[in-house]
Amino acid sequence: MSDEKKTLTRKPLGLKKTVDGGQVQQQFSHGRKNTVVVERKRRFVPKKPGEEAVKTPEPEVVKAPEPKKVAPKVAAKPKPAPVAKPPVRRQSEAEQTMSRKELQEKLLREAEEARLRTAEDASRREENAKTEALEREKRRAEENARKAEEEKRAEQEAAEREKQERAAAEAAANAPDPDAEAITERKGPSRKKDDRKDAKKDESRGPDRRRSGKLTIKNAMRSEDGRPMSMARLRRQREKAHNQHAFDVSKTKKQVRDIVVPEAIAVQELANRMSEKGADLVKALFNMGSMVTVNQTIDQDTAELLVEEFGHNVKRVSEADIEVGLIGTDDDEAADLKPRPPVVAIMGHVDHGKTSLLDALRGTDVIAGEAGGITQHIGAYQVTPKGGGTITFLDTPGHEAFTDMRMRGANVTDIVILVVAADDGLMPQTIEAIKHTKAAGVPMIVAINKMDKAGADPTTIRTRLLEHEVIVEAMSGDVQDVEISALKKEGLDKLIEAINLQAELLELKANPDRDAEATVIEAKLDKGRGPVATVLVNRGTLKRGDIFVVGSESGKVRALVDEHGKQVKTAGPSKPVEVLGLSGAPMAGDMLAVVEDEGRAREVAEYRAAAIKKKRLVTAPTNVDALFAAHADKAEEYPVVIKGDVQGSVEAIVSSLNGLSNDDIKVRVLHSGVGAITESDVSLAAASNAPIFGFNVRPNAKARDVASKEGAELRYYDVIYDLLDETKAAMAGQLGPERIENVVGRAEVKEAFPAGKTGRAAGLLVTEGVIKKNILTRITRDDVIIYNGKVASLRRFKDDVDEVRSGLECGVVFDSFKDIKPGDMLETFEVEERERTL
Numbered sequence: 001m002s003d004e005k006k007t008l009t010r011k012p013l014g015l016k017k018t019v020d021g022g023q024v025q026q027q028f029s030h031g032r033k034n035t036v037v038v039e040r041k042r043r044f045v046p047k048k049p050g051e052e053a054v055k056t057p058e059p060e061v062v063k064a065p066e067p068k069k070v071a072p073k074v075a076a077k078p079k080p081a082p083v084a085k086p087p088v089r090r091q092s093e094a095e096q097t098m099s100r101k102e103l104q105e106k107l108l109r110e111a112e113e114a115r116l117r118t119a120e121d122a123s124r125r126e127e128n129a130k131t132e133a134l135e136r137e138k139r140r141a142e143e144n145a146r147k148a149e150e151e152k153r154a155e156q157e158a159a160e161r162e163k164q165e166r167a168a169a170e171a172a173a174n175a176p177d178p179d180a181e182a183i184t185e186r187k188g189p190s191r192k193k194d195d196r197k198d199a200k201k202d203e204s205r206g207p208d209r210r211r212s213g214k215l216t217i218k219n220a221m222r223s224e225d226g227r228p229m230s231m232a233r234l235r236r237q238r239e240k241a242h243n244q245h246a247f248d249v250s251k252t253k254k255q256v257r258d259i260v261v262p263e264a265i266a267v268q269e270l271a272n273r274m275s276e277k278g279a280d281l282v283k284a285l286f287n288m289g290s291m292v293t294v295n296q297t298i299d300q301d302t303a304e305l306l307v308e309e310f311g312h313n314v315k316r317v318s319e320a321d322i323e324v325g326l327i328g329t330d331d332d333e334a335a336d337l338k339p340r341p342p343v344v345a346i347m348g349h350v351d352h353g354k355t356s357l358l359d360a361l362r363g364t365d366v367i368a369g370e371a372g373g374i375t376q377h378i379g380a381y382q383v384t385p386k387g388g389g390t391i392t393f394l395d396t397p398g399h400e401a402f403t404d405m406r407m408r409g410a411n412v413t414d415i416v417i418l419v420v421a422a423d424d425g426l427m428p429q430t431i432e433a434i435k436h437t438k439a440a441g442v443p444m445i446v447a448i449n450k451m452d453k454a455g456a457d458p459t460t461i462r463t464r465l466l467e468h469e470v471i472v473e474a475m476s477g478d479v480q481d482v483e484i485s486a487l488k489k490e491g492l493d494k495l496i497e498a499i500n501l502q503a504e505l506l507e508l509k510a511n512p513d514r515d516a517e518a519t520v521i522e523a524k525l526d527k528g529r530g531p532v533a534t535v536l537v538n539r540g541t542l543k544r545g546d547i548f549v550v551g552s553e554s555g556k557v558r559a560l561v562d563e564h565g566k567q568v569k570t571a572g573p574s575k576p577v578e579v580l581g582l583s584g585a586p587m588a589g590d591m592l593a594v595v596e597d598e599g600r601a602r603e604v605a606e607y608r609a610a611a612i613k614k615k616r617l618v619t620a621p622t623n624v625d626a627l628f629a630a631h632a633d634k635a636e637e638y639p640v641v642i643k644g645d646v647q648g649s650v651e652a653i654v655s656s657l658n659g660l661s662n663d664d665i666k667v668r669v670l671h672s673g674v675g676a677i678t679e680s681d682v683s684l685a686a687a688s689n690a691p692i693f694g695f696n697v698r699p700n701a702k703a704r705d706v707a708s709k710e711g712a713e714l715r716y717y718d719v720i721y722d723l724l725d726e727t728k729a730a731m732a733g734q735l736g737p738e739r740i741e742n743v744v745g746r747a748e749v750k751e752a753f754p755a756g757k758t759g760r761a762a763g764l765l766v767t768e769g770v771i772k773k774n775i776l777t778r779i780t781r782d783d784v785i786i787y788n789g790k791v792a793s794l795r796r797f798k799d800d801v802d803e804v805r806s807g808l809e810c811g812v813v814f815d816s817f818k819d820i821k822p823g824d825m826l827e828t829f830e831v832e833e834r835e836r837t838l
């Protein structure tokens, strides 16, 4: 006790003074004080097994007695959960007597208990905290549910109110009662006031309240919940807004377009037309199984699939669509069509009197002006006989070279007059003309000409026509036949009558009041006037100044010239005219169409020119077999270059020359065309060592120079027969003379025996003709030629002889041939060279 008193005496407190034990008195304001018992406590170090028990220090005991006075205010602060403190112990007597070991164990137990208690308290505290959090969460959920319920109710109320108001407004509108209006008016402002109030309320309630005031960077950076935003948050918010926008775009209705799909198109171009991404198209194509890039071209079918895949409409076009609308619409039969003159073609064999007939009908002499007296150009003339309507005549040439042209003539005509010379009868070209006329489905009138001649036999002609299914009226058929004499101008009236009758039956009509459409009968390159086309107007009226397209050429009508050489301003249906103002010479048979402007004319002409070029390229040998077949052809070639004044003549020459070709030699036309012989024609001909045929054309000065320099052969003609005859001779000359073998004798080898040192002789029996010395000989064994040579020596009974006749035996030795055997056959012959004819 005395010790205790000692320790309780106050000890001076100082800084840095450590308290090892005893009591410490704490002094507070207002005279409050507290005494604390301080004990020194040593840390417990658990003993390792086998280790000497550590000397246990005296346990530290901190006694915190209750403050004597009122608890300090700070103590009002909720104190942390009281940490279990080991009770202050005092060493009892028994303890003192306890062995150190026992003491240590006891202390350990106590410490363990204290630890467990602490852990228990901590877990209890944790549990409490958890329960509290759960409670809080529950309360918040309840609060939220209540709020949602309230909002829903408010919305319902608002909707209800709006509904009522709308009903009231409708009622007011239906009943225009001034009182009602007044009510509505009264209602109006009060509602407005309410609205304003509501708005204010909303404003004060909403999060915008916090943001009200000046716009500062800080405010701008503040989020809706008022918290300042970090840069990352700002970025996230922007991204969210962007995504939201992108989503909206995708949700907008896709614009469906009409996509024009040509025969071939680049992927990117198609993407542009569809307003889609090129990469998307490539992806779609990849999915379809084709690997292409945006720059590659795809065909129309694939492009069509793509367009449909992307939900657009396909508009298919082909290049040929350029021609669409070129030939105008059909005419209204009743309103537009007016009678037109018949177009009559005169056909027949050479010299049966076609030109004479036309001449008789026109009253002019055409024959005198013709080279060689043969019609070489297709001509077209209009005549108006006395007391009859106008008739358009086509004078097609009778020569077989003009077959193609005649065929065209038949196709543009309404009626064919078949001229048959009564003294000559049906000839090859008469029959050909019948075939063409039938093929064209054109009615025919048979004109039996030269009836003035002594040997005229029309009945035979009529009977022979039956063979070709042409039954004339005189034979109870429906084909009109007229006996005429072109020379004497007899029977012409009857012929005109027959034409008019036939035309009447055909009811020929055309609309003259529209853009012209015409057929080219002939085209030429005139030195002074440039390209000139003779056309026959099918329908419409061709006018000076009209823009047109014809074949692969285009132009503007500079002048129209009729059959009398006079310029005319217009040409109506069935009128033949010469057209000036073309870009080049078209082909006979081409269609002329008037178009709206020069651009269109050029576009169509260019398209057609390209198509012709393509066709020419395509017709080249397409496979290896064809290529080899071409090379395997061993026939010699006769190359030529042909230039003529008119298309028809050139065509005729080309087809006639082709007709000269045979198995030994073939004509190869390197180039043919209308116009003067040019430098390039000469160069081309010279390169192949080919002659140049100028038909009614001559070379220009430069071409002449080149020709003399390069040694090119120039030949000029104005009659086609001469050209053909000379070519035949030249071709025959190139092949050389014909070699003809004449067999002189035949013999059989009876035996073979040695002759001289190395040679071998044969014993023969002459079976036919004669065997001569030095004669050309052929030996065959089993019909296979085994030797070609000469008889070197001929003997009969050891005497040299010059010849041995049939039935006799002889011995022969052949030039350098020893392999002779009995049974071989011998043939001797002579070769004769004759001039070749084609």
Ligand SMILES: Nc1nc2c(ncn2[C@@H]2O[C@H](COP(=O)(O)OP(=O)(O)OP(=O)(O)O)[C@@H](O)[C@H]2O)c(=O)[nH]1
Pocket (backbone or CB within 6 Å): 348, 349, 350, 351, 352, 353, 354, 355, 356, 357, 367, 373, 374, 375, 376, 397, 398, 399, 449, 450, 451, 452, 453, 484, 485, 486, 487, 488
């Ligand atoms: N006697 C007689 N001769 C005629 C008659 N018609 C034509 N000729 C003669 O027959 C020949 C040939 O006449 P063309 O009119 O040139 O014969 P084409 O059929 O036109 O001949 P190509 O133009 O070569 O096709 C001429 O000599 C004419 O004088 C006729 O009615 N009577």
